[in-house]
Amino acid sequence: MEPRITDVSETIVRRKLSHEVFDRLKAMITTGELAPGDAMPSERDLMERFGVGRPAIREAMQALANNGLLAISHGERARVRQLSARSLFEQVDLTANMLLSASPASLEHLKQARRFFERAMVREAAANATSEDVNRLLETLDQQTKGVSDPHAFISADMRFHTQIAAISGNPIFEAVSEAMLGWLRRYHTEMLLWSGKENLTLVEHRQIIEYIEQHDPDQAEAVMIKHLDRSSALYTHPA
DSSP states (O other): OOOOOOSSOOOOOOOOHHHHHHHHHHHHHHTTSSOTTOBOOOHHHHHHHHTOOHHHHHHHHHHHHHTTSEEOOTTSOOEEOOOOHHHHHHTTHHHHHHHHHHOHHHHHHHHHHHHHHHHHHHHHHHHHOOHHHHHHHHHHHHHHHHTTTOHHHHHHHHHHHHHHHHHTTOOHHHHHHHHHHHHHHHTTBOOHHHHTTOHHHHHHHHHHHHHHHHTTOHHHHHHHHHHHHHHHGGGBOOOO
């Protein structure tokens, strides 16, 4: 019986040399031949090893950097990056910012996601926070209070406060998610908070959140966090 011929194309497409080099370099990293922090072999060594030209090596190396596997610095050997939850989200920063820039609806979706996420994080913090965790939050609140006349310092401390709450979970992915979302939101902060004189209200709400975390009261901590986020949500706006 003759094999059945379908309409599906089975054309074999020849891959670019840089794609082959990419796969081999990636294998050197994933198999442990190259560990985090190690310098990559020189371009000349790789050209000789794989029998390809310099353009294929450079294109493959850049692709690895774009995927977060390599750190490339001018004038130095590329090095294998230490992968982490933070480096994972760094790879989507550009795409996330382009999406937010092109779509006001996406900004609203991000604010909703942050609200959902931080409700869970503050409950987790209230259930598990140690005295050291509480002290870190108090130190950040003190820094935010001192930076009340400096929008950049004030907002940076605000972001650090919320990321520290996520970090109490002990889960680095939660911490990285918090840091990423706040970083994406920051460019849409109108700084109206400082112009409208409501910075003291933010400080009061942050202090209340800390108090309920210290008292291990998830319900009250969540209630204050919801009020805080709902009020501050209006400060993040898409350009008209």
